[in-house]
Amino acid sequence: MVAEAKKTRIVILGGGFAGLHAAIHLDDTLARDPDVEITLVNRDNFFLFTPMLHEVAASDLDLTNIVNPVRKLLKRINFFAGEVESIDLERNRVSVSHGFDHHHHELPYDHLVIGLGSITNFFNLPGLEERALTMKSLGDAIHLRNRLIAHLEEADTECCAAVRRPLLTFVVAGGGFAGVETIAGINDFVREAVPFYSNLREDMLRVVLVHPGNVILPELGEKLGRYTEKKLTERKVEIRVNTRVTGVTDNSVQLSTGETIESKALIWTAGTSPNPVLDSLPCAKERGRLKVDEMLQVSGWPGVWALGDCALVPDRKTGQYHPPTAQHALREGKTLATNLIASVRGGILKPFSFSTIGQLAAIGRRTGVANIFGINFSGFAAWWLWRTIYLSKLPRFEKKLRVALDWTLNLLFTKDLVQFQTFRAPTISHKNGMEPQVPLPDISLPDIDAGQVASLETLP
Amino acid sequence: MVAEAKKTRIVILGGGFAGLHAAIHLDDTLARDPDVEITLVNRDNFFLFTPMLHEVAASDLDLTNIVNPVRKLLKRINFFAGEVESIDLERNRVSVSHGFDHHHHELPYDHLVIGLGSITNFFNLPGLEERALTMKSLGDAIHLRNRLIAHLEEADTECCAAVRRPLLTFVVAGGGFAGVETIAGINDFVREAVPFYSNLREDMLRVVLVHPGNVILPELGEKLGRYTEKKLTERKVEIRVNTRVTGVTDNSVQLSTGETIESKALIWTAGTSPNPVLDSLPCAKERGRLKVDEMLQVSGWPGVWALGDCALVPDRKTGQYHPPTAQHALREGKTLATNLIASVRGGILKPFSFSTIGQLAAIGRRTGVANIFGINFSGFAAWWLWRTIYLSKLPRFEKKLRVALDWTLNLLFTKDLVQFQTFRAPTISHKNGMEPQVPLPDISLPDIDAGQVASLETLP
Known part of the structure; x- marks a missing residue:
């Protein structure tokens, strides 16, 4: 017990790009030290590869293939599947809840790494919190996919056009990467699905992108933004620039231009906020994000580190802050691991330094847009880059292989x-019907037919 | 409108083995007639290949691969995704509900085909309705898989053995096909998963099968039943024969022997009842199942047909009834289609006649048991038969290929x-944090990082 008490305890909060990559770099280094104990806390027991999330929603990739169990990515670091409830910087403790009864545990730490990311913010716009769909988690993507199919199923059986129109109109708010990739996926999916619905025709579908700026994909520059607008418009996506969503009801989406779109599906990708767990922390913040120095240390709190979307990391080269992207997050993870090792073992901390290499978006039907080292790519070449680069970044060979197979099979089918209804089969509880657990004299005991041979005509 | 009114309307209720195969045989025949309109009603928009359901729960097969969209299996028959609420035989109408608001539609018919199957029955045993898991639907299998993982995750973080034991004990009630295949899958899964949980050891796991009869898998005969018991026992499954589950609480399962097993997971496969929609029908029934003649016509109600698990089909050869298995259901579907065509176009109805060819069960770790034409198979040969036969019966080449690929990749990984948590990402709605829909001056607009390049180190 004496030896136990002497251990240096490191707790990492969040298993996104930032937290997971910090953990991966520590797993093979500091975690080997017998007097160091590292724990990663994350809500899900898997790492979600968010760049491919829209491919799940659009039914291009199987949902199992873009997620990796954290326990298969880490060997020596403890994993704790739970929700971070609060952080007590004064007492060096984190309160986490988990399990069926959401009971609490306290995790004491010597070093704390905060990588809690950001969550979707609806900015008090009326109706959004109750009705808008989002695209942040695997559940979100499954939910969106199910909604698209549910709308097609319902519209196929409605004879009245007034009921059908809002079911067949899909609105995405936000023309950034998430919004554009989502609308491209939705558009391809519904147009490919509609021939299977005998009462629906493609001209009944409406797919609308609402963007507050002058041009979509502003991060990629006007030229690629205009190219994307042209491509999407050719595929019958309606694009409203300089327009915001101002509210949503059961059957319509209101726009800042005064226009009302009859629609039962608004997908909101137009705003995020840092994790609200950070709100109560007594350290320096700006717009909810934690201020750190270039070493990723939270100012004034020795042993507390932050990185990723929830941290404001100064960029010495520009005098501003690093943008909250995956490519920054995973490199911050590596720098943080290096600095944490130096802190524990003794050594010199190094400042985080990285410049955006490039950015890419997949915009549907084997086209993409990319800006890499300042050079623009568009069309098939950019889409090919997108696939190659992200496939190489997807953790674990198994998942790479499965995604590559999925993409190959997509060429054929x-x-x-x-519709992945997760509802369970209906049940009943009464004394009538079959006797419990006893085969009947005249008919064999019904079961789910698992294992009962369907036919043996194919026997060799 | 006059022409419309003259159409012969056929409504098929249920898209299981029975209803779907009736529809498949009608799709290419009667459904071609311009004056015939056929509609298939099913809750899910897919056909679930139940014989492979336990492979999803045990993480052997990807959940997408054992389901086929009904709309891709049928070309000419209308599909209606909805719940059957009631059947009015007097007025020739079926009431179905669907959509987000569960609104009702009335479907009039000239011919009605009832293939509504059976549902799990808990027989008023205390605690089961609230706590027991079942294995009938895709949602059930996903739910079971998630529960197994949730238990491992929670147990890994508990330091107290008293809390850990019920989390790591899994009880299956019912030693028929469903129960045996489920427990074999659970046993393989948890024992293969436990090395990834650093605080758990394999000897902490308990997997218990409770069976009311003298030997498990009674349909396959005592010899194969004993073989299966021996194999499962070797793999540390505890088997309680001549025992029933009598109740369940939050932390324990009570058995008829007086024994109480500390467990938080009971999977109930030990009883079914016909669909309760049939209860109110004014036609002849026995134990809730509809009595039909050999032509599959419901006695006394011309134009009403029934088949599959919800029908009691007389077997002329034995003087008893055909068992409710998948192999019977799909052949009843074919006979029903033939007889329906004869009824509509004129012709002679033919009686249903079929004898069980054989039965198979997969019992884990590449072993199986089978009785085919009275010959017993066991071990690897029976498992190989199981895979070959069921793969050949899985509809659509695409899914066959995907399952075959899954099985191949399982050899490697x-x-x-x-854990497929379907919960959606947390959201917030307030004015603080990032501005809505407008890029910030110093940091670019946060989004889900979809499309933002993770790294370009791999560029050619």
Whole structure:
């Protein structure tokens, strides 16, 4: 017990690009030290590869293939599947909840790494919190996919056009990467699915992108933004620039231009906020993000580190802050691991330094847009880059292989239309019907037919 | 409108083995007639291949691969995704509900085909309705898989053995096909997963099968039943024969022997009842199942047909009834289609006649048991038969290929541990944090990082 008490305890909060990559770099280094104990806390027991999330929503990739179990990515670091409830910087403790009863645990730490990311913010716009769909988690993507199919199923059976129109109109708010990739995926999916619905025609579909700026994909520059607008418009996506969503009701989406779009599906990708757990922390923040120095240390709190979307990391070269992107987050993870090792073992901390290499977006139907080292790519070449680069970044060979196979099979088959209703089969509880657990005299005990041979005509 | 009114309307209720196969045989025949309109009603928009359901729960197969969208299986028959609420035989109408608001539609018919299957029955046993898991739907299998992983995750963080034991004990009630295949899958899965949980050891796991009869898998005969018991026992499954589950609480399962097993997971496969929609029908029934003649016509109600698990089909050869298995259901579907065509176009109805060819069960770790034409198979040969036969029966080449690929990749990789939490990402709605829809001056607009390049180190 004496030896136990002497251990240096490191707790990492959040298993996104930032937290996970910090953990991966520590797993093979500091975590080998017998007197160091490292714990990673994350809500899900998997790492979600968010750049491919829109491919799940659009039925291009199987949902299992863009997630990796954290326990298979880390060997020596403890994993704790739970929700971070609060952080007590004064007492060096984190309160986490988990399990069926959401009971609490306290995790004491000597070093704390905060990588809690950001969450979707609806900015008090009326109706959004209750009705808008989002695109942040695997559940979000499954939910969106199910909604698209549910709308097609319902519209197929409605004979009245007034009921059908809002079901067949899909609105995405926000023309950044998430919004553009999502609308491109939705557009491809519904147009490919509609021939299977005998009462629906493609001209009944409306897919609308609402963007507050002058041109979509502003991070990629006006030229690629205009190219994307042209491509999407050719594929019948309606684009409203200089327009905001101002509210949503059960059957319509209101725009800042005064226009009302009849729609039952608004997907909101137009705003985020840092994790609200950070709100109560007594350290320096700006717009909710934690201020850190170039070493990724939270100012004034020795042993507390922050990185990723929830941290404001100064960029010496520009005098501003590093943008909250995956490519920055995973490199911050590596720098943080290096600095943490130096802190524990003794050594010199190094400042985080990195410049954006490039940015890419997949915009549907084997086209993409990319700006890499200042050079613009568009069309098939950019889409090919997108696939190659992200596939190489997806952790674990198994998942790379499965995604590559999925993409290959997509060349042969149309998109799947299965609605993943997660509801369980109906049950009943009464004394009538079959006797419990006893085969009947005249008919054999019904079961789910698992294992009962369907036919043996194919026997060799 | 006059022409419309003259159409012969056929409504098929249920898209399981029975209803779907009736529809498939009608799709290419009667559905071609311009004066015939056929509609298939099913809750899910997919056909679930139930014989492979336990492979999803055990993480052997990807959940997308054992389901086929009904709309891709049928070309000419209308599909209606909805719940059957009631059947009015007097007025020739079916009431179905669907959509987000569960509104009702009335479907009039000239011919009605009832293939509504059976549902799990808990027989008023205390605690089961609230706590027991079942294995009938895709949602059930996903739910079971998530529960297994959730238990491992929670147990890994508990320091107290008293809390850990019920989390790591899994009880299956019912030693028929469903129960045996489920427990074999659970046993393989948890034992393969446990090395990834640093605080757990394999000897902490308990997997218990409770069966009311003298030997498990009674349909396959005592010899194969004993073989299966021996194999499962070797793999540390505890088997309680001549025992029933009598109740369940939050932390324990009570058995008829007086024994109480500390467990938080009971999977109930030990009883079914016909669909309760049939209860109110004024036609002849026995134990809730509809009595039909050999032509599959419901006695006394011309134009009403029934088949599959919800029908009691007389077997002329034995003087008893056909068992409710998948192999019977799909052949009843074919006979029903033939007889329906004869009824509509004129012709002679033919009686249903079929004898069970054989039965198979997969019992884990590449072993199986089978009785085919009275010959017993066991071990690897029976498992190979199981895979070959069921793969050949899985509809659509695409899914066959995907399952075959999954099985091939399973040779290379360990089982996946991802918990498919379908909860959506947390959101917030307030004015603080990032401005809505407007890039900030110093940091670019945060989004889900979709499309933002992770790294370009791999560029050619």
